[in-house]
Amino acid sequence: MSLAASPYFRDEHEALRAQLRRFIAEEAKPHGEAWEEAGFVPRDVLRRMGALGFLGIRYPEEFGGSDLDTLATLVLAEELGRSTFGGFAITVLVHTDMASPHLAHGGSAEQLRRWMPGIVAGTCITAVAVTEPDAGSDVAAIRTTARLEGDDYVLDGTKMFITNGVHADLIFVAARTDASVKGARGISMFAVERGTPGLSVGRALKKQGWLSSDTAELVFADCRIPAANRLGEENAGFYAIMRNFQNERLVLGAMAIGEAQAALELTLAYVTQRKAFGGVLWEKQAIRQRLAMLAARIAAGRELLCATAWRDARGEDCVKEVSMAKAYCGELVNDVMYDCQQFHGGFGYIRESAIERMVRDARVHAIGGGATEVMLEEVAKRMLG
Numbered sequence: 001m002s003l004a005a006s007p008y009f010r011d012e013h014e015a016l017r018a019q020l021r022r023f024i025a026e027e028a029k030p031h032g033e034a035w036e037e038a039g040f041v042p043r044d045v046l047r048r049m050g051a052l053g054f055l056g057i058r059y060p061e062e063f064g065g066s067d068l069d070t071l072a073t074l075v076l077a078e079e080l081g082r083s084t085f086g087g088f089a090i091t092v093l094v095h096t097d098m099a100s101p102h103l104a105h106g107g108s109a110e111q112l113r114r115w116m117p118g119i120v121a122g123t124c125i126t127a128v129a130v131t132e133p134d135a136g137s138d139v140a141a142i143r144t145t146a147r148l149e150g151d152d153y154v155l156d157g158t159k160m161f162i163t164n165g166v167h168a169d170l171i172f173v174a175a176r177t178d179a180s181v182k183g184a185r186g187i188s189m190f191a192v193e194r195g196t197p198g199l200s201v202g203r204a205l206k207k208q209g210w211l212s213s214d215t216a217e218l219v220f221a222d223c224r225i226p227a228a229n230r231l232g233e234e235n236a237g238f239y240a241i242m243r244n245f246q247n248e249r250l251v252l253g254a255m256a257i258g259e260a261q262a263a264l265e266l267t268l269a270y271v272t273q274r275k276a277f278g279g280v281l282w283e284k285q286a287i288r289q290r291l292a293m294l295a296a297r298i299a300a301g302r303e304l305l306c307a308t309a310w311r312d313a314r315g316e317d318c319v320k321e322v323s324m325a326k327a328y329c330g331e332l333v334n335d336v337m338y339d340c341q342q343f344h345g346g347f348g349y350i351r352e353s354a355i356e357r358m359v360r361d362a363r364v365h366a367i368g369g370g371a372t373e374v375m376l377e378e379v380a381k382r383m384l385g
């Protein structure tokens with residue numbers, strides 16, 4: 001009999017879900033607090049995830065991957081979101097679905113041979129550096145430059161808020177290669193290896209949440225890399241970034257839905273045992289109806305994600321739906337966390353409760369990887385036909 005209880009997911013997706021759930025329960029959650037304290041996820045954990053096949057689910061078998069589709073990515077992101085440790089989830093997802101796709105989609109055969117096996121195995125952890133102190137939502141405004149000198153490019157500039165930036169082995173960097181044109185044209189992508197002279201971590205940034213994810217300001221000062229490290233065509237980087245943003249946004253939406261589901265389950269467990277006024281909290285209609293509405297909204301967000309991933313897997317253009325899903329799920333997870341923390345009472349405000357961490361972790365879903373307002377602009381642009 002088929003394991004799949006949905007029109008979207010097949011047996012291979014459900015098998016992946018079961019493997020992830022087991023790994024997260026046994027090998028991630030028991031250590032999550034320690035990783036939050038340390039400020040990063042240890043490398044042996046990422047290597048273990050590589051060995052289990054979790055880091056190459058979208059990549060070809062020749063590099064050690066399992067060549068699955070967008071729905072498998074959704075499973076990965078949802079299950080990591082359900083871990084209740086957003087910092088752990090984003091460490092993995094930036095590597096698998098936000099940074100390494102730049103190589104997978106834009107790399108030459110030689111570049112793929114060189115780096116993909118390590119990426120899939122978890123021995124080469126990746127980051128993507130697009131945002132700068134003066135350019136976030138407006139990617140076309142970046143100012144980091146890459147000038148060609150003989151067989152090298154020389155990079156100069158500063159990148160901001162870079163996830164995995166402190167510990168990454170390989171960083172995909174957006175830089176301006178043609179100073180004569182403004183805006184979207186004239187941007188290229190580069191692969192920069194850790195330890196390259198001229199690349200330094202300006203500082204590790206302290207955050208409100210995602211504490212087990214390392215976030216860096218990166219400085220490039222006369223950073224010389226081989227010209228062969230450029231990914232794809234010169235000056236076509238902006239379009240590559242926009243293409244990869246689609247997967248990134250879908251993944252962030254799925255991660256947010258996973259977090260929302262986990263918060264609802266934690267809260268159900270809490271309100272069905274917590275007693276007040278002669279009964280358990282669940283007996284109060286005001287509480288259970290609020291939770292029922294959240295359950296409905298989570299289900300709606302999840303269906304939108306699944307339908308969008310299904311269309312993406314068929315090769316359809318779904319920028320509007322991806323933008324809707326990112327905006328909807330990024331806001332929804334914050335609404336869910338607010339109510340779930342509320343129904344945990346004072347305990348929900350105490351550091352040792354999971355919901356307290358989850359509230360802090362969720363906030364960035366409305367900001368990073370495309371702020372809600374920016375996503376709604378993408379939707380609005382496509383509403384008038």
Ligand SMILES: Cc1cc2nc3c(=O)[nH]c(=O)nc-3n(C[C@H](O)[C@H](O)[C@H](O)COP(=O)(O)OP(=O)(O)OC[C@H]3O[C@@H](n4cnc5c(N)ncnc54)[C@H](O)[C@@H]3O)c2cc1C
Nearest residue numbers: 128129130131135136137161162163367368369370371373
């Ligand atoms: C924890 C964390 C991790 C991150 N990881 C990475 C990473 O790995 N790599 C990377 O390159 N970047 C990363 N980022 C950057 C992230 O993607 C940006 O923060 C995000 O794109 C917003 O850019 P900004 O912070 O410059 O805000 P701004 O672009 O200055 O926008 C500020 C606010 O203004 C509003 N706004 C902006 N544009 C519009 C508009 N057109 N209409 C209406 N309102 C608007 C939004 O509310 C927005 O939040 C990370 C950020 C955080 C916080």
